[in-house]
Amino acid sequence: MYSYPLSSRILLAIDCIIFGFDGKDIKLLLIKRNFEPEMGKWSLMGGFLKEEEDLEAGASRILFDLTGLKDVYVEQLEVFGKVNRDPAERTVSVVFFALIQIEEHDAEAVRSHNASWISLDKRPQLIFDHEQMVMRAIEHLRYKAALHPIGFELLPEFFSIPQLQKLYEAIYNTPLDRRNFSRKLLSTGLLIDTGHKSSNSTTKKATLYKLDTVRYKEKFHAFWNFMPDSMKPV
Amino acid sequence: MYSYPLSSRILLAIDCIIFGFDGKDIKLLLIKRNFEPEMGKWSLMGGFLKEEEDLEAGASRILFDLTGLKDVYVEQLEVFGKVNRDPAERTVSVVFFALIQIEEHDAEAVRSHNASWISLDKRPQLIFDHEQMVMRAIEHLRYKAALHPIGFELLPEFFSIPQLQKLYEAIYNTPLDRRNFSRKLLSTGLLIDTGHKSSNSTTKKATLYKLDTVRYKEKFHAFWNFMPDSMKPV
DNA sequence: ATTTATAGTGTATAATTGACACAATTAAAT
DNA sequence: ATTTAATTGTGTCAATTATACACTATAAAT
Numbered sequence: 227m228y229s230y231p232l233s234s235r236i237l238l239a240i241d242c243i244i245f246g247f248d249g250k251d252i253k254l255l256l257i258k259r260n261f262e263p264e265m266g267k268w269s270l271m272g273g274f275l276k277e278e279e280d281l282e283a284g285a286s287r288i289l290f291d292l293t294g295l296k297d298v299y300v301e302q303l304e305v306f307g308k309v310n311r312d313p314a315e316r317t318v319s320v321v322f323f324a325l326i327q328i329e330e331h332d333a334e335a336v337r338s339h340n341a342s343w344i345s346l347d348k349r350p351q352l353i354f355d356h357e358q359m360v361m362r363a364i365e366h367l368r369y370k371a372a373l374h375p376i377g378f379e380l381l382p383e384f385f386s387i388p389q390l391q392k393l394y395e396a397i398y399n400t401p402l403d404r405r406n407f408s409r410k411l412l413s414t415g416l417l418i419d420t421g422h423k424s425s426n427s428t429t430k431k432a433t434l435y436k437l438d439t440v441r442y443k444e445k446f447h448a449f450w451n452f453m454p455d456s457m458k459p460v
Numbered sequence: 461m462y463s464y465p466l467s468s469r470i471l472l473a474i475d476c477i478i479f480g481f482d483g484k485d486i487k488l489l490l491i492k493r494n495f496e497p498e499m500g501k502w503s504l505m506g507g508f509l510k511e512e513e514d515l516e517a518g519a520s521r522i523l524f525d526l527t528g529l530k531d532v533y534v535e536q537l538e539v540f541g542k543v544n545r546d547p548a549e550r551t552v553s554v555v556f557f558a559l560i561q562i563e564e565h566d567a568e569a570v571r572s573h574n575a576s577w578i579s580l581d582k583r584p585q586l587i588f589d590h591e592q593m594v595m596r597a598i599e600h601l602r603y604k605a606a607l608h609p610i611g612f613e614l615l616p617e618f619f620s621i622p623q624l625q626k627l628y629e630a631i632y633n634t635p636l637d638r639r640n641f642s643r644k645l646l647s648t649g650l651l652i653d654t655g656h657k658s659s660n661s662t663t664k665k666a667t668l669y670k671l672d673t674v675r676y677k678e679k680f681h682a683f684w685n686f687m688p689d690s691m692k693p694v
Numbered sequence: 695a696t697t698t699a700t701a702g703t704g705t706a707t708a709a710t711t712g713a714c715a716c717a718a719t720t721a722a723a724t
Numbered sequence: 725a726t727t728t729a730a731t732t733g734t735g736t737c738a739a740t741t742a743t744a745c746a747c748t749a750t751a752a753a754t
Contacts, residue, residue, distance in 0.1 A: 228497035228548045233508040235469030238541075238552060263462035274467040277550065281541035305539055305554050307472075307515035314462045316511065318472055320539050373607075388701070406743065408702075429700040430750040622732070639734075640712060647710095663731040664719040 239312075239319040240284045241272035241356065243303065243363040244293070246328030246343055247380040249389065252367075252396045253328065253343040254360065255292065256352070260340045263314050268350040270359060271341065272319065285322040292339050294332025299325040299379040304362055311355045321359045323366055325379035371397050375416055378437045386424050386432030387411060473546075473553040474518045475506035475590065477537065477597035478527070480562030480577055481614040483623065486601075486630045487562065487577040488594065489526065490586070494574045497548050502584040504593060505575065506553065519556040526573050528566025533559040533613040538596055545589045555593045557600055559613035605631050609650055612671045620658050620666030621645060 244255035259265050271292045275284045285300055303323040309316060328343065336342070344350070346364065351357070371377050377393050378385075391407050411417060418438050423431035478489035493499050505526045509518045519534055537557040543550060562577065570576070578584070580598065585591070605611050611627050612619075625641050645651060652672050657665035 230471060230508065230549055230551075233471055234511045236472045236509065236511075237464060237467055238470045238472065274464070275470065275541070275552075277468045277470075278543055280543055281539060281552070302538055304536055305515060307509070307554075309512055309514055315464055317464075318509075318515070320541075386701085403744075404701085405703075405745080410742090427700075427750095428752060429698075430702085430752095432701060620732090637712075637714085638732085639714080642733075644711090661719095661731075662721055663729080664721095664733085666732060 237315060237317040238275040239272055239317050240275055240281070240288055240322060241270040241306075241319050241359060242285060242288050242292075242300075242322045242324055243270060243360060244289070244324045244326060245363070245367060245380060246326055246331070247393050247396065248328055248343070249392065250396070251345040251347075252380075253345055254349055255326075255331075255336070255341055256344050256349065257292075257339050257341040259353075264353045267353050269353045270321075270356045271339065275320075281320060285320075285324075289322075289324055289326075292335060292341060293326060293330075294335045295326055295330055299376065303359070303366055306355050306359060308355065319359075321362070323363050325367075325376060327380065327382055329382060368397055375414070375437075384420055384422065384434040384436055386434055387417075388432050389424075471549060471551040472509040473506055473551050474509055474515070474522055474556060475504040475540075475553050475593060476519060476522050476526075476534075476556045476558055477504060477594060478523070478558045478560060479597070479601060479614065480560055480565070481627050481630065482562055482577070483626065484630070485579040485581075486614075487579055488583055489560075489565075489570070489575055490578050490583065491526075491573050491575040493587075498587045501587050503587045504555075504590045505573065509554075515554060519554075519558075523556075523558055523560075526569060526575060527560060527564075528569045529560055529564055533610065537593070537600055540589050540593060542589065553593075555596070557597050559601075559610060561614065561616055563616060602631055609648070609671070618654055618656065618668040618670055620668055621651075622666050623658075 246253045246255065255271065256268050257271050258268055271288055273284070273288045273291075275281065279287070281302075282300070286296070289298055289300065290296055301323050303321040305318060305320050307318040311317065311319070349360065352360065371394070377390065377397070380393060381389060387408050388404075390411060391402055391404065394407070395402055416438050417435040420434045420436050422434040424434055425431070480487045480489065489505065490502050491505050492502055505522055507518070507522045507525075509515065513521070515536075516534070520530070523532055523534065524530055535557050537555040539552060539554050541552040545551065545553070583594065586594065605628070611624065611631070614627060615623060621642050622638075624645060625636055625638065628641070629636055650672050651669040654668045654670050656668040658668055659665070
């Protein structure tokens with residue numbers, strides 16, 4: 227069996243951008259490091275890839291460790307590999323992008339990691355190139371949410387259209403027209419009326435919908451307009 | 461200075477998907493390996509990341525090595541990191557996606573690497589997980605070309621609208637309506653009429669355009685329809 | 695009962711898309 | 725020289741979709 231004797235091995239890290247939505251703001255799950263290096267500073271949650279571990283498994287491990295959640299929405303975002311990005315040692319980091327339902331997280335796990343949910347516009351300075359990673363992730367969130375129905379990953383199972391609108395307004399940091407938004411969303415055919423109404427309203431109660439998980443996959447490409455529907459990539 | 465004494469180092473490879481367009485078909489630049497491991501089999505062009513090299517620099521080095529070209533369109537595609545993807549040794553590969561103008565490549569460099577341009581539908585079996593990488597790249601090409609004006613990277617500096625159409629028809633493997641295609645393309649405002657006509661036609665000669673490189677960046681988000689223009693990510 | 699805040703629906707106009715037809719250009723064939 | 729075949733360039737109409745905007749309904753507090 228062949229081997230690669232002359233090639234150098236590099237430390238491979240995994241960092242996770244974890245987004246949540248509290249009904250008002252998009253939040254990031256960040257940790258105040260109580261370990262070296264850079265103890266006391268803020269960073270993304272991360273870790274090293276283990277020798278016998280697939281990349282996605284590593285990301286899931288780290289996400290589970292911090293949030294207590296399995297099966298969250300995760301995708302690879304980008305690899306950061308600048309030679310001196312980590313002053314301690316050459317480290318290449320694979321950044322994962324995760325969307326979670328904020329109420330579902332295990333508060334105890336979060337506390338034990340010294341982590342907090344922080345609004346995007348209040349995020350502290352981060353170590354290394356983590357700020358770049360966050361900016362890349364925000365860009366990706368905006369990009370992807372405009373093309374695919376991923377916003378639902380940030381909402382509870384049952385949600386109202388006004389809630390959904392607040393989410394999109396938070397993502398794009400802009401007001402949207404209620405009537406057009408509602409029409410467009412309903413026209414996707416992705417929402418199922420649960421028959422229930424939101425309970426905590428002091429005024430008119432909103433209809434609660436859930437995501438049509440069957441059509442979700444079929445309609446994952448809802449949108450764009452350059453090519454005929456039939457040839458949109460799956 | 462801190463270090464990470466207990467963490468394991470991993471071989472970090474770079475593999476390049478290189479697309480070209482010959483006026484008719486989308487082609488891949490593949491190599492028939494005259495080196496170990498997997499000598500004699502087909503694969504993507506790749507190499508190992510060097511200790512003092514940024515990731516993007518590594519990709520550029522490999523691309524230059526094979527094609528003699530600098531400043532080609534390259535972007536990170538995805539990291540492939542399954543534990544046993546390379547039977548010889550645990551190797552994590554960062555896959556880069558490159559679009560080049562096929563006539564510009566250095567034929568001598570390509571020959572010396574035992575490489576060939578191969579149509580997508582005639583591609584041979586590839587080693588390791590390279591076929592998965594190629595499929596992912598085709599998907600990405602279709603995705604991105606529907607949203608951003610990247611097709612131009614595959615065409616010569618001066619090109620006609622019929623040429624452009626043949627490119628898109630090759631990408632999506634489908635016929636497109638000439639009139640609607642032309643209208644849509646011209647309406648982007650990205651094409652500048654050079655005043656010249658294509659020379660090699662046996663029938664009516666087509667107008668040659670070039671890309672408006674100033675507007676190209678402004679209009680890189682041409683399309684999608686979920687959010688108002690003003691909030692499309694940059 | 696009135697007020698306040700929010701939810702839900704409708705409509706008229708403009709813009710865009712998709713389907714389709716015809717005229718113009720070039721070189722080769724007659 | 726004229727015809728033919730192939731390809732390029734442009735126009736139009738109908739259907740769809742987007743945008744801007746106004747009214748009605750519901751719930752709770754006064």
